[in-house]
Amino acid sequence: MNIQDGATNYVIEPAPTPAVPVANSSLLFPVHRVFCVGRNYAAHAVEMGHDPNKEPPFFFQKNPDNLDASGTFPYPPASSDVHYEIEMMVALKNGGRDIPREKALDCVYGYGVGLDMTRRDLQNKAKDMGRPWEVAKAFESSAPCSPLLPAGVIGHPSHGAIWLDVNGQRKQTGDLNQMIWKVPEMISYLSGLFTLMPGDIIFSGTPAGVGAVNRGDVLHGHIDNIGELGISIV
Numbered sequence: 001m002n003i004q005d006g007a008t009n010y011v012i013e014p015a016p017t018p019a020v021p022v023a024n025s026s027l028l029f030p031v032h033r034v035f036c037v038g039r040n041y042a043a044h045a046v047e048m049g050h051d052p053n054k055e056p057p058f059f060f061q062k063n064p065d066n067l068d069a070s071g072t073f074p075y076p077p078a079s080s081d082v083h084y085e086i087e088m089m090v091a092l093k094n095g096g097r098d099i100p101r102e103k104a105l106d107c108v109y110g111y112g113v114g115l116d117m118t119r120r121d122l123q124n125k126a127k128d129m130g131r132p133w134e135v136a137k138a139f140e141s142s143a144p145c146s147p148l149l150p151a152g153v154i155g156h157p158s159h160g161a162i163w164l165d166v167n168g169q170r171k172q173t174g175d176l177n178q179m180i181w182k183v184p185e186m187i188s189y190l191s192g193l194f195t196l197m198p199g200d201i202i203f204s205g206t207p208a209g210v211g212a213v214n215r216g217d218v219l220h221g222h223i224d225n226i227g228e229l230g231i232s233i234v
Contacts, residue, residue, distance in 0.1 A: 015065070017030050017031075018030070018031040018064035018065040018067055019031060020067055020069060020091070020112065020145055020147065020148055020201075021069055021147040021148070022110070022147060022148050022149075022150065023146075023147035023148060023149050023227065024147075029091055029109065029110070029148050029199070030199050031064040031067060031199050031200075031201055032064065032197045032198065032199030032200050033061060033064060033194075033197070033199070033200045033201070034061060034062040034063065034064055034066065034067065034143060034200075034201050034202075034203065035059050035060075035061055035190060035200065035201070035202045035203070036059065036060050036061065036062060036087075036116055036137070036202075036203040037058070037059055037181065037186055037202065037203065037204055037205045038058050038059070038060065038205070039058070039180075039205070040179050040180050040181055040186075040204060040205025040206075041174055041178050041179060041180065041205055041206060041207045041208065042178070042180060059190065059193075060132075060133055060134075060137060061134075061138065062116075062137055062138045062142060062143050062203075063138050065140075066138055066139070066140065066141065066142045066143040067114075067143045067145050067201070068141040068143060068144050068145065069144070069145050069146065069147065070141075070144075071144075071230060071231055071232065072141075072231060072232050072233075072234050073115075073117060073141055073144050073213075073219075073231050073232070073233050073234065074140070074141055074234055075213075075214075075215050075233055075234065076117075076119060076139050076140065076141075076142070078119070078122065079119035079120075079121055079122055080121060081119070081120045081121040081212055082117060082118065082119055082120065082212060082213055083117070083118045083120045083210050083211060083212055083213070084115055084117060084164060084166070084171070084172075084210060084211065084213055084219060085115060085116040085117070085118060085172075085206035085210050086113070086114075086115055086162060086163070086164040086172050086206055086207070086221045086223075086229075087113075087114050087115070087116055087203040087204055087205060087206050088111060088112075088113070088114070088157070088162065088176060088203075088204045088223055088226065089111060089112040089113065089114040089145060089146075089148070089201055089202070089203055089204070090108060090111060090183055090186070090187075090201065090202040090204055091108070091109045091110050091111070091112065091148050091199075091200075091201050092107045092108060092109060092187070092196060092197070092198060092199070092200045092201070092202070093107065093108065093109035093198055094106075094107050094198050095107055095191065095195065095196025095197045095198060095200060096191060096195065096196060097191055097192070097195050097196075098188075098191055098192055099187055099188050099191040099196065100188060101184040101185055101187075101188045102184070104183070104184035104185075104187035104188050104191075105151075105156050105183065105184055105187075107187055107196065108151050108156065108183070108187075109148070109150060109151065110148040110149050110150040110151050110152075110153075110154075111148065111149055111151065111154065111156075111157060111223075111226045112145055112146045112147065112148045112149065112226065112227065113145065113146040113221050113222070113223050113226055113227050113228065113229040114143055114144065114145040114146070114203055114229070115143065115144045115145070115164075115219070115221065115229065115231065116137070116142070116143065116203050116206065117141075117142045117143070117144065117213075118136055118137060118142075118210075119135070119136040119137075119139065120136070120212070122135050122136040123136035123137070143203070144229065144231045145229065146221075146226075146227045146228065146229040147227070149226055149227060154225050154226065155225075156183065157176055157223070157224070157225050157226060158176060158177060158182065158183070159175055159176050159177040160175065160176050160177075160223060160224030160225055160226075161173070161174075161175060161222070161223070161224045162174050162175065162176055162207060162221075162222070162223045162224075163207075163221070163222055164209070164219060164220070164221045164222075165219070165220045165221075166211070166213065166217055166218075166219055167217055167218055168218075168220075171209045171210075171211055172206065172207050172208065172209035172210065173207060173209065174207025174208070176223070176224075178207065179204060179205055180205075181205075183202075183204065186202055186204060187202070190202070213233050214233065215233050215234060216232075216233060217232070217233040218230070218231075218232050218233075219231050219232075219233070
């Protein structure tokens with residue numbers, strides 16, 4: 001059911017629309033959904049105990065309001081093993097169903113740097129019990145992010161370094177060209193499962209080297225031609 005703003009009286013005040021800032025402007029990008037692709041770098045798939053040649057990437061979701069551009073990450077409850085995963089974010093300006101790969105980049109508004117923070121202990125328990133991962137993935141502030149850079153400014157990055165430092169030490173390093181599924185393939189595949197919409201964001205997978213964080217840690221992420229992301233664990 002779609003209701004136009006102002007067309008009804010809500011029984012409670014609606015939550016604010018989640019949004020990500022656009023770099024070098026006062027504009028905001030309103031977020032509809034957040035899709036995350038799993039095991040999209042072969043080395044990370046291997047370090048998590050999977051065979052990238054036999055297991056294609058798959059998708060799960062975070063909540064739109066999990067995105068957090070504040071620069072801090074509050075250590076979440078119910079976990080003692082929270083991991084970082086640096087990823088390129090892909091923000092869509094339009095969508096549709098069954099989008100051909102050759103048309104997929106026409107849907108992209110821009111790109112950013114994001115972290116898929118994961119309560120790894122809860123994820124492992126969910127895996128062991130055959131349960132979904134939301135409790136491990138979709139918690140408050142679990143998607144720290146940078147401002148978005150429009151594709152009209154930077155183009156569509158298909159290669160370039162992606163890395164993450166923790167307390168000044170390099171922990172993750174890779175190249176965007178190492179993604180198993182490239183951005184057009186992700187968009188096309190997702191559009192066969194969902195009707196993609198303006199405001200959808202895709203987290204495109206993480207290189208090898210994921211690990212745990214502690215309160216007081218400082219993380220610094222980078223993706224060539226897209227930007228930087230710095231957060232403090234509090």
